[in-house]
Amino acid sequence: MDQIIERSLGDVTGAGDQLMWIDGEAVAALAGGTIDIFNPSNGARIGTSPAGLAADIDRAVQAARRSFKSGVWSRMPGAARQKILWRAADMIEARAAEIATVEALNAGQLYPFAQAMVHGAVELLRYFAGWATKIHGLTSEISGPMGQFHAYTLRDPIGVAGMIVPWNVPFGLVMTKLGAALAAGCSCVVKPSEETPYSALMLVRILEEAGVPKGVVNVVTGYGHEAGAALAEHPDVDKIAFTGSTEIGKRIVRAAAGNLKKVTLELGGKSPVIMFDDADLAKAIPSTAMGIFLHSGQICIAGSRLYVQRKIFDQVMAGLAGAAASLKIGDAFSPATQIGPLISARQRERVSELVASGVAGGATLVAGGQVHGEQGFYFQPTVLAHPKADSRVIREEIFGPVITANVFDEFDEVLEAANDSTFGLASTVYTTDISKAHRAAKALQAGFVWINCHFVSDPSLPGGGFKQSGWGREMGAEGLDAYLQTKSVFTSLNG
Numbered sequence: 001m002d003q004i005i006e007r008s009l010g011d012v013t014g015a016g017d018q019l020m021w022i023d024g025e026a027v028a029a030l031a032g033g034t035i036d037i038f039n040p041s042n043g044a045r046i047g048t049s050p051a052g053l054a055a056d057i058d059r060a061v062q063a064a065r066r067s068f069k070s071g072v073w074s075r076m077p078g079a080a081r082q083k084i085l086w087r088a089a090d091m092i093e094a095r096a097a098e099i100a101t102v103e104a105l106n107a108g109q110l111y112p113f114a115q116a117m118v119h120g121a122v123e124l125l126r127y128f129a130g131w132a133t134k135i136h137g138l139t140s141e142i143s144g145p146m147g148q149f150h151a152y153t154l155r156d157p158i159g160v161a162g163m164i165v166p167w168n169v170p171f172g173l174v175m176t177k178l179g180a181a182l183a184a185g186c187s188c189v190v191k192p193s194e195e196t197p198y199s200a201l202m203l204v205r206i207l208e209e210a211g212v213p214k215g216v217v218n219v220v221t222g223y224g225h226e227a228g229a230a231l232a233e234h235p236d237v238d239k240i241a242f243t244g245s246t247e248i249g250k251r252i253v254r255a256a257a258g259n260l261k262k263v264t265l266e267l268g269g270k271s272p273v274i275m276f277d278d279a280d281l282a283k284a285i286p287s288t289a290m291g292i293f294l295h296s297g298q299i300c301i302a303g304s305r306l307y308v309q310r311k312i313f314d315q316v317m318a319g320l321a322g323a324a325a326s327l328k329i330g331d332a333f334s335p336a337t338q339i340g341p342l343i344s345a346r347q348r349e350r351v352s353e354l355v356a357s358g359v360a361g362g363a364t365l366v367a368g369g370q371v372h373g374e375q376g377f378y379f380q381p382t383v384l385a386h387p388k389a390d391s392r393v394i395r396e397e398i399f400g401p402v403i404t405a406n407v408f409d410e411f412d413e414v415l416e417a418a419n420d421s422t423f424g425l426a427s428t429v430y431t432t433d434i435s436k437a438h439r440a441a442k443a444l445q446a447g448f449v450w451i452n453c454h455f456v457s458d459p460s461l462p463g464g465g466f467k468q469s470g471w472g473r474e475m476g477a478e479g480l481d482a483y484l485q486t487k488s489v490f491t492s493l494n495g
């Protein structure tokens with residue numbers, strides 16, 4: 001670990017002044033602009049990336065289209081694609097410490113969390129590598145008034161896929177999209193967050209070293225309203241896969257209307273956590289604390305709205321306040337740190353402003369509530385009790401280490417409150433009553449339901465949002481489907 005701390009302060013491979021990646025080459029933005037990149041643990045500038053504009057996006061889309069049309073990847077046999085993707089997964093695994101260092105340095109992920117995210121991404125790529133040899137259509141015995149036919153379906157890659165991702169889990173979120181797209185045979189243009197461009201640039205180089213042909217994966221760095229908007233609007237992009245806020249998700253939908261590109265959206269959340277009074281509190285309280293404070297709450301599936309049954313409310317508040325107060329805040333590389341920074345000063349201001357609005361609206365501050373330290377972008381783990389149901393801290397995603405807590409008495413009452421949200425991404429239930437747990441799981445309007453656990457996911461199971469938390473699913477067979485389109489073929493058997 002000491003060695004890693006030293007490297008983080010020096011010249012980390014993959015950080016510093018980087019170029020973007022188009023058609024197998026590292027290139028600057030055509031207009032020459034750059035964006036400063038920061039380390040959120042201390043606020044220091046650590047390098048730059050190019051400020052790509054519409055012309056750079058166009059260049060990348062043309063490279064992706066050429067590679068798609070040539071068939072160099074889209075028509076490569078599935079077994080060959082699988083082998084290359086598996087090799088890439090091995091190479092990423094071998095360089096996991098380096099990639100995790102860049103994520104910790106640039107995204108403020110605690111180093112062990114960054115390592116776990118990179119290993120998760122490796123498993124995800126292996127999972128999708130396996131799908132490359134399992135893309136099947138179906139056959140159908142059809143016979144109707146028109147006679148007899150041999151009929152079957154073919155699954156074609158959708159074409160050129162644009163991918164736009166946020167800053168919280170940069171490497172993992174790019175991999176979720178690329179794994180499925182590459183298994184399906186698509187060519188891709190990735191637009192990482194302007195705040196965290198480095199790990200996507202490392203990934204594209206590894207993919208090409210592993211054998212993905214040039215032009216199949218292109219990475220254009222730049223601001224959302226410039227490079228991102230140009231990608232979403234581009235008439236030669238067939239599909240956009242977006243992860244980010246609900247507000248920008250709506251803009252993506254509007255931008256995609258020009259050529260009716262297919263759109264999948266992984267958006268924000270305001271996920272309820274229901275704690276019944278028969279819960280095993282020795283496990284439920286630490287699990288709830290982890291479910292909101294991990295990565296300083298900058299996880300779309302964080303459990304940010306807690307509902308506690310009346311009998312145990314005070315005990316749970318004391319437990320959560322104790323957990324919040326005991327967490328050691330600090331640099332992403334320090335082994336003692338338990339909660340790291342927010343991504344930027346802007347994000348810290350937003351969290352601070354929302355917490356203040358909750359308190360002004362009558363909520364009780366049970367723990368935290370303040371900016372922490374003078375360097376870096378830290379905010380104390382915070383617990384707000386009894387906010388009003390229509391307050392902003394209940395209705396809006398905070399994306400910080402802030403949990404609200406309200407009391408409930410009855411099952412139906414709490415399910416009603418839990419579902420009373422424009423979001424529907426994740427939800428959690430703590431109870432030792434198995435039938436109550438599954439009744440709640442059935443009633444909850446969310447893409448994930450966790451019973452007596454939090455943050456569990458697997459590449460084989462789809463993830464995505466109900467309501468305004470998204471369109472479509474990533475991971476699992478449904479994740480692959482998002483990069484394929486189906487064709488029905490009919491052959492006459494009528495002599």
Ligand code: NAD
Nearest residue numbers: 165166167192193224225228229244245248266267268300
């Ligand atoms: P954001 O919506 O501001 O930005 C996400 C990406 O969109 C960035 O790359 C940004 O440059 C780009 N962008 C911004 N404006 C754009 C425009 N007009 N056109 C095209 N692209 C544009 O989100 P953020 O602040 O980077 O990330 C936090 C959000 O991401 C939270 O709402 C969080 O819930 C969400 N998120 C969702 C998931 C999920 O799987 N559902 C996962 C992680 C994060």
